[in-house]
Amino acid sequence: MITLKSASVERFTLAQPYIMARGAKTDVDVVVCEVTDGTYVGRGEGTPIYFEGETAELCVDAIEMRAKQNKPISRENLLETMMEGAARNAFDCALWDLESKATGKAVWELAGLKAPQPMVTAYPISLDTPEAMHDAAQKAAAKGFTLLKVMLDASDIMTRVAAVRAAAPDARMIVDANESWEELDILSMAMGMQQYGVELIEQPVSAGFEDELMGVESPVPFCADESCHTSEDLDRVEDCFGAININLDKTGGLTEALSLAEKARMRDIHVMAGSMLCTSLGVAPALVLAQKANWVDLSQPALLKKDRKDAATYEGGMVHF
DSSP: OOEEEEEEEEEEEEEEEEEETTEEEEEEEEEEEEEESSSOEEEEEEOOOGGGTOOHHHHHHHHHHHHHSSSOOOHHHHHHHSOSSHHHHHHHHHHHHHHHHHHTOOHHHHTTOOOOOOEEOOEEEOSOOHHHHHHHHHHHHHTTOOEEEEEOOSSSHHHHHHHHHHHOTTSEEEEEOTTOOTTSOHHHHHHHHHHTTEEEEEOOSOTTOGGGGTTOOOSSOEEESTTOSSGGGHHHHTTTOSEEEEEHHHHTSHHHHHHHHHHHHHTTOEEEEEOOSOOHHHHHHHHHHHTTOSEEOOOGGGGBSSOOTTOOEEETTEEEO
């Protein structure tokens, strides 16, 4: 019988502030879940979606409440008894880890996938002055990152993108508007992005306002993030977005993330494997998902002042485990 061993909150400090349209972060609280079958212990990590009201403490409470229910603890049952979010993600990934240890099979084997390979990952350029973003892009390019994710809001958009492009002329580029472009001419913004070689525009409008993208013949595909958490959201977003960012904290674990990726593929929707700020424990299961992705955005542990032991490494713009 599988039982909950522990659920706890851990804080990690960032090497420098991480800034986007909805604010700045200097550290990140994660929830760590441990489950056991009496012999082996599985661990999983989730990062609360703070802008949707989640906190690490509330996630711990949710995990402990679920563990007290007189129901079996399994990945399938979690989908039926817990809402999506960071708590279910930490619980679900802990169960994958436990099964991996108990069976002697890697998680990718259990998922029926090929062994994860080093993958090109996006590196975020925090929202800042154009000059600061130029310098940040230049440093990222010097470290070998060949795919940059530019954080934007509704101001100085083209100036900021132009500054990043000037700093890294050979880098691939995606941008993340973080729901901030609702008052703008979206088509004009998209055409401007094409001019600078941007290949993806993430979440230009707020979740729930996807209809504003209907009929916009953008030369650069839009990618749903906040608008698409689980498979149930696909009907609502498939006519507005050409891609979705699959984030394990938003799907509520690897189990639903893999299902969402497969269903998106069946609808010819491209996939980005993304992540909240987290440690390598949070990124590890996302790398399994990344084998199904067109874009990978899993450099978040590289932003920490200190990661966990046996951490992911970032060399040549790629993430390695």
